[in-house]
Amino acid sequence: MCVNRAAYTSATRRVVCDESQLLLVNTGATLLNFESGELEANAGDVILLPRRQRYEGTPLGHVTITTARIDTTFLRDQARWLPEDNALISALVAPDSDVAPLVVNPPLREVPRIDAALRQLMQGQLRYTSPFRRFRHVADLFDALTAPSSAPSTHDSVRRAVALLVEHSEHAWTMQSLAEAVLLSRSQLNRLFQRDVGMGPAGFLRHQRVRRMAALLTATSETVETIARQVGWTNPSHAARAFRTVTGVSPRHYRRHHRDDPRPPERTDMGFAPAGARSAMR
Structure with a gap:
């Protein structure tokens, strides 16, 4: 793969x-x-x-x-x-x-897992990875893709919250402002979001910002600090820590290995050649 x-x-x-x-x-x-x-x-x-x-x-x-x-x-x-x-x-x-x-x-809860498995497979192409480790990532990918939706159908308010966080991840969301936007209390939103997505709104927002940051790191020449602010983080140091937590590498390491790969870029056949408290959710 x-x-x-x-x-x-x-x-x-x-x-x-x-x-x-x-x-x-x-x-x-x-x-x-x-x-x-x-x-x-x-x-x-x-x-x-x-x-x-x-x-x-x-x-x-x-x-x-x-x-x-x-x-x-x-x-x-x-x-x-x-x-x-x-x-x-x-x-x-x-x-x-x-x-x-x-x-x-x-299921919504599997999308971060799918993204993580694909990212691990992609990073494994840039450095030696044991066949067993690659096989594990492939197995994780297909396990997430074929996971049954055993939980109740996703609540409409959770779908709206997910859409807001995906489409407007740069916004300075708080649990209160997101709950008001989807007409739920903070406790209801957190409980339903955890049930349907497998993580809280703050964790989901962090993953969305990291995904957008990763895309901009490979597609633009903007500084890491500028990109961090574009995706919604006001503190570049906090952004770097969040990026490392999700991807396992620093933003600069990610950019270096995904933009300066010495091998010719792979080409896909579509022509694609090688995104409780009131305190802000960060």
């Missing part, structure tokens, strides 16, 4: 996928055109693109996408070990001509 992350502001040319691809939209939104139609992909969406079909992406502004290329032939050989009743696995092992692009829609 080969993984890369890139930012786009203009349409990609229409190309044919040689291998199936899994897309995670990190920030922004894009229109995906394919042979039988089109779909809009927004931040947090996970989409499977079956191989041997033509695709073209049209960003709606600035969009950052993580792409994983999947060896479908190998996966089909392992089909006997995989769950048969999962839509993603069924699409991956089905005959190519029978499959349209699939929006995976994992």
Whole structure:
């Protein structure tokens, strides 16, 4: 599995996928055109693109996408070990001509785990990583992608809160201001958010800011301090600590290894070449 992350502001040319691809939209939104139609992909969406079909992406502004290329032939050989009743696995092992692009829609609580697994796989391409460790990250990725939604359906107010934090992560959110925006009390919001997303609003906001910061570090030449402020942190030192907590490396280390990779950038077949207290939620 080969993984890369890139930012786009203009349409990609229409190309044919040689291998199936899994897309995670990190920030922004894009229109995906394919042979039988089109779909809009927004931040947090996970989409499977079956191989041997033509695709073209049209960003709606600035969009950052993580792409994983999947060896479908190998996966089909392992089909006997995989769950048969999962839509993603069924699409991956089905005959190519029978499959349209699939929006995976994992439980909200799994999206940070999917992002982390893809990031670990991407970082493992820049330095030696043992095969067993890479296999663990691949297993984590597919475990999160195929996780059943055992919890009750996501509360509408939580969906609105998630959308606000994704689309406006630069805002100086407090638990009070977010709760008021979605018409819940602070305690209700925290309880429902924890239940449906697997972390509190503050933790989710931190992950969103880190995702946006990572995208800007690789797509722009702005200073780390400037980028930290753009995504919503007023204290660059706090931003650096949060970035290291989520990614395991400093912002400068992340930029150095994702912009100065001595190898030629991988190219995906879509033409994508290698985002209680009232105190502020930081």
